[in-house]
Amino acid sequence: MNKRFSSLSQIQSAISESSITLPELVRFYLSNIEANQHLNAFLEVFGDEAIEAAERIQSKITEKKAGKLAGMVIAIKDNIIYKDHESNASSKILKGFKSLYSSTVVERLLAEDAIIIGRTNCDEFAMGASNENSAFGPVLNAADNSRVPGGSSGGSAVAVQADMCLASLGSDTGGSIRQPAAFTGIYGLYPTYGAISRWGLIAFASSFDQIGPFTSSPEDMALILNIMGGADDHDATMIQNHQFNIQIQEPVQALKIAYIKDCIEHEGLEPEIKQATISFIELLKSKGHTVEGIDFPYLDQMVPCYQVLTTAEASSNLSRFSGLTYGYRSPDAVDLESTFKKSRTQGFGAEVKRRIMLGTFVLTSDFYDAYYTKAQKVRRLIRNKTMDIFENYDIILTSTTSTVAFKIGEKSSNPISMYLADLFTVQSNLAGTPGLSVPFGTHPGNNMPIGMQLMGRPLQEGLLIRLAASLQ
Numbered sequence: 001m002n003k004r005f006s007s008l009s010q011i012q013s014a015i016s017e018s019s020i021t022l023p024e025l026v027r028f029y030l031s032n033i034e035a036n037q038h039l040n041a042f043l044e045v046f047g048d049e050a051i052e053a054a055e056r057i058q059s060k061i062t063e064k065k066a067g068k069l070a071g072m073v074i075a076i077k078d079n080i081i082y083k084d085h086e087s088n089a090s091s092k093i094l095k096g097f098k099s100l101y102s103s104t105v106v107e108r109l110l111a112e113d114a115i116i117i118g119r120t121n122c123d124e125f126a127m128g129a130s131n132e133n134s135a136f137g138p139v140l141n142a143a144d145n146s147r148v149p150g151g152s153s154g155g156s157a158v159a160v161q162a163d164m165c166l167a168s169l170g171s172d173t174g175g176s177i178r179q180p181a182a183f184t185g186i187y188g189l190y191p192t193y194g195a196i197s198r199w200g201l202i203a204f205a206s207s208f209d210q211i212g213p214f215t216s217s218p219e220d221m222a223l224i225l226n227i228m229g230g231a232d233d234h235d236a237t238m239i240q241n242h243q244f245n246i247q248i249q250e251p252v253q254a255l256k257i258a259y260i261k262d263c264i265e266h267e268g269l270e271p272e273i274k275q276a277t278i279s280f281i282e283l284l285k286s287k288g289h290t291v292e293g294i295d296f297p298y299l300d301q302m303v304p305c306y307q308v309l310t311t312a313e314a315s316s317n318l319s320r321f322s323g324l325t326y327g328y329r330s331p332d333a334v335d336l337e338s339t340f341k342k343s344r345t346q347g348f349g350a351e352v353k354r355r356i357m358l359g360t361f362v363l364t365s366d367f368y369d370a371y372y373t374k375a376q377k378v379r380r381l382i383r384n385k386t387m388d389i390f391e392n393y394d395i396i397l398t399s400t401t402s403t404v405a406f407k408i409g410e411k412s413s414n415p416i417s418m419y420l421a422d423l424f425t426v427q428s429n430l431a432g433t434p435g436l437s438v439p440f441g442t443h444p445g446n447n448m449p450i451g452m453q454l455m456g457r458p459l460q461e462g463l464l465i466r467l468a469a470s471l472q
Contacts, residue, residue, distance in 0.1 A: 004163050007217040011071040011166065015061060022054040022061065022071060022115075029073050029117055033164045039140045041158040043078055044086060045118040053115045060113065067113035068227065072220075074109060075159045075168040078119045079126055079202040080211060082106050089202045090134040091124045093347030094327040103200020104235070105169065105211050105228045112227050117165050120155030124349045125318065126171055126204045128152045129179060129421035132412050133351045140408070141183060143448055147405040150180030150421075153214070157184040160214045167215045167224060171201055173208045174306050175400075175425025178437035180214075182400035182451025185439045187215050187468065190425075191225065192458045193432035195242065199234035203317040205310035206237075208429045218469035221436075222246035225461055239459070246462035252470045254288045255463075258393040261293040263424055268402045272443050273450055277399045280440055280452045283471060284397075291397070294389060298382050303419055305382065306426040308362050308375035314352075315359025323347065354415065379430050386431040390457045395467070398424045400437040400451035428455050436464040438471065 005011045014020045030047050050073070060066040076082060079089040081099035083106075088094040106116065123133040131139040131154025139154040141147040142162040149158045153170025157180035160168050170177040172190040181188025189212040196211050203209060213224040222244075229244040263269070264277055281291050323329040323343025330342035348356070362371035389396055402423055411418045428435035437451040454464045 005166060007220050008069065008072050008166065008223060009219065015071055022058040023051055025071070026050050026054040026073060026115060026117070029163075029165055032162065033118070036142070036162050036164060038145070039142055039158050039162060040137050041120055041139055041155040041162065041164060042075070042118045043088065043090065043121050043136055043155070046085070046116060050115050050117045057113045057115065067111065068223065069109060069112040069114040072114045072167060073117050073165045074114050075118050075120050075156060075165045076106065076116055077122050077153050077156045077168070077170045079122060079171055080106065080169055081200045081202065082116065082119070085119065087119070087202065088135075089125045090122045090136055091348065091352070092135045092328055093321050093323075093343070097327050101200065104197035104232045106200065108228050109224075120153075120159050120168060122155055122170075123152035124352050125202065125314070126152040126173055126176055126209075127314070127351050127355055129175070129418050130406070130408075130411065131155065131180070132408065133349055135349055138408060141405050143185070144405070144446070146407055147448065148183065148408055150183035150405060152176040154180050156214050157181055157186060157188065160184070160186050160216060167213055167220055169211055169213055171204075171209055171211050172429070173204050173310060174429050175422040177212045177214065178400050178425050178435055178451070178453060179421060181437040181439075183405035183449060185442070185449030185451075187218060187221055187439065188437045189213060189221055189225070189461065189464075190428050190435045191229075191461060192239070192434045194237050194239040195244070195459060195461070196228055197232035197235045197238060199232055205313035206317060207313060208310055218465045218472070219248045222248045222462070222465050242459060244461065246465055248466060248469055250466055252463070252466050254290070255394040255467070256392065257284055257289050257291045257395045257397050258294040258389055259291060259397040260296045260299070262296055262299045263398040264293075266299075266402060266423075268420065268423070269399065270403050270443075272445065273399050273402065273404070276441055276450045277452065281397070287470065292393075294393075296385065296389075298378070298385060299423075301378050302382060302426045302430060303423055305375045305378040306422065306430060307358070307419060308371050309379060311355045311359035312363050312372050313359070314355050315363060318348075318352070318356055321347065382427065383431040386427060386433060394456070394463065396455040398453050398455075400424060400453040404443045404446065404448035404450060424453060433458055434461045434464060436461070436468060438468045
């Protein structure tokens with residue numbers, strides 16, 4: 001087998017025509033994983049387990065009893081837990097931890113006969129924009145091994161980019177699905193906050209985090225969302241009485257689309273990405289859509305607001321990792337206090353410790369109102385302004401990132417520069433609205449992928465995906 005499948009429908013057709021069996025497909029992906037070990041995308045591969053599942057599901061296909069995802073081989077980010085499998089969040093402090101239950105999204109995918117082939121590398125506790133913060137080493141971009149794949153879900157993005165699985169799951173707190181998708185030339189979605197269960201996602205910032213898919217096609221993204229979505233009694237933040245029913249074949253009517261002028265004129269935007277954005281606007285116009293420039297006055301406030309709030313939530317969420325009940329415990333500890341101090345000092349990486357300390361600082365009584373309370377007010381302003389735009393427009397357009405994938409080590413010594421890599425993506429997370437990164441060509445100078453971001457009203461993922469499909 002040497003054909004690359006870009007959608008589940010292609011795989012299912014090939015299986016029905018007997019040109020390939022599901023076990024053969026799994027072995028093909030396993031061989032690709034073996035050949036691409038240098039990319040460091042996978043932390044663990046469930047090889048024997050995946051082949052066994054493929055054989056069982058192949059029988060169900062023959063008997064016409066298989067689920068909707070039969071034939072889909074998928075990888076999961078290392079912060080999405082899977083019963084009886086390790087989940088480390090790419091951190092030393094969770095070394096050896098095996099989950100006692102599966103996340104809701106994993107249960108729903110398995111129930112429809114998806115095959116989970118392994119867990120993927122990521123920035124530690126999903127904190128990063130380059131996948132250089134993992135305790136297990138950086139992930140490399142398959143298009144250029146000297147460049148980052150984006151973060152924090154870089155391993156999941158590269159797994160799809162390098163054809164090591166058909167689709168994958170990541171998590172997005174400030175751009176951690178969309179930015180890697182743009183850097184690797186695939187589709188990546190941040191769903192509406194509350195549309196996908198967070199039960200079984202190792203938390204970074206609970207009011208921002210969402211699980212979402214990476215795919216090579218819009219149709220697979222729609223299918224995965226339809227199955228993963230829906231209310232979950234385990235997650236009190238879920239939107240009730242909502243279930244995705246995205247029909248990819250529905251035509252897209254003429255839309256009103258707004259692009260943020262401050263983004264396209266931003267001094268940090270690479271000229272080549274600016275030109276790609278202009279070309280994307282022209283493509284949309286050629287399809288009959290109205291595209292207009294708008295002002296957004298809070299662009300420079302978004303990243304600082306995001307950093308204050310997410311570090312505060314991280315400080316709280318990561319306090320549970322103490323070295324007492326599971327994961328890493330320092331061999332140097334001699335009593336309760338030293339167990340806490342030494343286990344956390346040795347177990348957490350530099351970026352995680354930086355964010356915990358920043359979060360603890362903004363939550364102290366002396367600075368709570370000056371930072372945390374003020375950031376919550378700014379977040380409300382950003383959400384209100386975003387929703388005001390959606391009163392007049394169907395979609396907001398920006399480039400996903402201001403640059404293509406940068407060199408490994410290029411920004412690691414400058415945290416502020418790294419944080420600004422999320423400049424265009426954090427709006428969705430702050431407002432709780434969906435954002436989709438769509439691949440759109442490559443940089444003419446270095447041939448690295450470029451992504452365009454489509455943001456929509458809450459629960460309008462179907463419109464974003466159908467629009468992306470109409471532009472293929």
